[in-house]
Amino acid sequence: MNRKTFLSRTALLAAGLAGLRGKAQATHNPNSLSGHPAVIATWDNRGATEAAIQRMLKGGNALDAVEAGARVPEADPEDQSVGYGGRPDRDGKVTLDACIMDAKGRAGAVTFLQHIMHPVSVARKVMEETPHVTLSGAGALRFALEQGFEKTELLTGKSRGQWEEWLKKGVYNPAINHRQHDTIGILALDAQGHIAGACTTSGLSYKMHGRVGDSPVIGAGMYVDNEVGGACATGIGELVLKTLGSFLIVELMRNGSTPQEACEEAVRRIVKKYDTRGGQVGYLALNKNGEHGAFSIRKTFPYALYQAKENRLLKAGHL
Numbered sequence: 001m002n003r004k005t006f007l008s009r010t011a012l013l014a015a016g017l018a019g020l021r022g023k024a025q026a027t028h029n030p031n032s033l034s035g036h037p038a039v040i041a042t043w044d045n046r047g048a049t050e051a052a053i054q055r056m057l058k059g060g061n062a063l064d065a066v067e068a069g070a071r072v073p074e075a076d077p078e079d080q081s082v083g084y085g086g087r088p089d090r091d092g093k094v095t096l097d098a099c100i101m102d103a104k105g106r107a108g109a110v111t112f113l114q115h116i117m118h119p120v121s122v123a124r125k126v127m128e129e130t131p132h133v134t135l136s137g138a139g140a141l142r143f144a145l146e147q148g149f150e151k152t153e154l155l156t157g158k159s160r161g162q163w164e165e166w167l168k169k170g171v172y173n174p175a176i177n178h179r180q181h182d183t184i185g186i187l188a189l190d191a192q193g194h195i196a197g198a199c200t201t202s203g204l205s206y207k208m209h210g211r212v213g214d215s216p217v218i219g220a221g222m223y224v225d226n227e228v229g230g231a232c233a234t235g236i237g238e239l240v241l242k243t244l245g246s247f248l249i250v251e252l253m254r255n256g257s258t259p260q261e262a263c264e265e266a267v268r269r270i271v272k273k274y275d276t277r278g279g280q281v282g283y284l285a286l287n288k289n290g291e292h293g294a295f296s297i298r299k300t301f302p303y304a305l306y307q308a309k310e311n312r313l314l315k316a317g318h319l
């Protein structure tokens with residue numbers, strides 16, 4: 001490494017860590033949700049958290065809850081980061097990634113899935129109906145159709161129009177577009193104290209055809225261990241994949257970190273090593289005591305948190 005490279009890396013690291021210090025978020029957990037069903041989801045996914053909590057109030061468990069929650073943005077054409085209406089890859093194809101994990105340690109995932117509105121439900125079927133964890137591409141689609149899922153055109157007029165505008169810019173090259181990506185990661189703790197998680201996304205906008213991000217990768221986009229708690233991620237998948245952030249957070253909590261400390265450490269690992277300028281990665285964590293944590297590279301990281309006790313949204317929006 002020459003001096004110039006060394007200095008620029010050192011400056012970046014210092015700037016990153018200074019930024020991290022300046023961006024402390026949720027430094028304590030006033031909202032312990034112990035003993036009550038709770039749901040936390042990335043971004044302003046109030047609809048998802050409400051659907052999830054309602055599912056538990058109607059007798060569903062944490063697994064049912066995270067699936068019900070994730071299906072809300074998947075079906076929303078206005079959410080251009082998830083499911084139906086998601087922005088396509090640079091070839092104009094909407095390709096979806098999702099995973100789900102339950103309190104028994106079972107896991108299912110789909111990657112590079114096209115034409116199916118609810119990849120999270122296909123992921124659950126992979127978990128429950130096959131001996132595998134992950135199905136991909138054409139195989140995942142065939143499995144979904146065999147399971148009774150309907151083939152759907154996922155590219156809406158709005159997303160198509162934006163993609164066509166993007167093509168006109170003549171930037172058809174591999175790039176991280178839309179650096180703040182609004183993947184939903186969702187964690188639920190049910191009344192029995194069991195935890196489950198899910199993550200679902202259309203991935204980075206105008207990504208290379210075939211690109212798979214962190215969201216369907218167990219331990220990267222989401223991870224739960226019923227002895228400890230769970231974690232999920234949103235943002236630039238490449239950064240999450242290279243640090244296996246959700247698994248890291250759960251292991252840090254196992255070793256005594258609070259959810260907040262664990263999320264901060266997972267972000268720190270990224271900032272220390274990689275150039276994150278303009279990029280976003282955010283983590284959420286929920287432990288078995290119902291304590292939560294949230295931290296991101298950028299100052300702004302809304303999340304939705306819903307507790308059943310008072311049957312109301314505890315917190316949504318910026319921390």
Ligand code: GLY
Pocket residue numbers: 181183201202203204212213214215233234235236237238
């Ligand atoms: N976190 C979503 C993605 O990078 O695909």
